[in-house]
Amino acid sequence: MFLPGFRELVKEGWVKVIEELKVSGGLPVSELSRRLGTSYMGMKDQCDKLVKMGYVERWRLPRQEVGRPEIMYRMAPKADAIFPQAGVGLSLELLDAARTLFGDTAPERLLLQYFSQLRERWRPKLTKTRSLVERATMLSGLREKEGCFGRCRYDPAKGFRIEEYHHPLHAIFAAYPGAIHLELRMMEELLGTRVVRREVPGGRGGPARVDYEVATLGKTEVTQI
Known part of the structure; x- marks a missing residue:
């Protein structure tokens, strides 16, 4: 089909x-x-x-x-x-099954492992960049290959940010909101700086999106996942 x-x-x-x-x-x-x-x-x-x-x-x-x-x-x-692949529905069922079989913390442990593996896969590519902005731009491109859809923005007043209009894990984030923090920690660790996540509701100003504001002035120590 x-x-x-x-x-x-x-x-x-x-x-x-x-x-x-x-x-x-x-x-x-x-x-x-x-x-x-x-x-x-x-x-x-x-x-x-x-x-x-x-x-x-x-x-x-x-x-x-x-x-x-x-x-x-x-x-x-x-x-x-x-052609259709097994997607969000299957992922949610597996996470729910893991919670039933192994306890309430099992889904978060699985998601932690997922983001850890993603981080290690992306890290070698990002270490070759010459600046934080270049690194964040490449990270946005890598995320698009995983199914995200967004744009990089920079202006003097707001700095650098990644605006995302689609995320393939949206339904998983709704069911397991702790995964949002896990993903954010992964991004901070890869970029070596603070990242602020803001949900922007849709309206007359445009469609709903999630902004990832990247701190470009100085670095912040980030805990390893």
């Missing part, structure tokens, strides 16, 4: 191509065009555009008989994200 809502944002032809490649495992343009009822050149153009975007990849299949290898198209690993 194609990710709900996503098919409405992309060309229907691209959806059909990816779904057909998902089912078949890989096809040449000639067979794709036959199955989907389009012209050969029109199908080739769609496949090549999907290749450029990284959702489809091209490879050559050697012929068993004499002749040139046949050019085939198949889904690229990037396209896996288009």
Whole structure:
């Protein structure tokens, strides 16, 4: 099943191509065009555009008989994200099960381990930066790869901050608010400075978001997770 809502944002032809490649495992343009009822050149153009975007990849299949290898198209690993994965619902059920089996502190211990592993995975990348602002900007980019959506802002009056408009752990934070503090400690430890988290409600001024204000003047000692 194609990710709900996503098919409405992309060309229907691209959806059909990816779904057909998902089912078949890989096809040449000639067979794709036959199955989907389009012209050969029109199908080739769609496949090549999907290749450029990284959702489809091209490879050559050697012929068993004499002749040139046949050019085939198949889904690229990037396209896996288009299809639903086990997500927040499963995570909440597992945390609830851990609390039932191992006590009230079990979910927080699991979340602590998650943020600790995330910190250790990101630390080598961030140590290569030359300034705090560069480090915070890279951290924002790493968070986006985990599913967050935000923008970095800087102005003389308010300083540097990361404005986030989506967080994949939002439902988990609602059920286990202590995880918010664990994530904040991870960010402070990675940046080596104080970070203030502020929830900004939506309204006429814009959509709801969470601001992470990064202290850029001096450093603060941060306790290791």
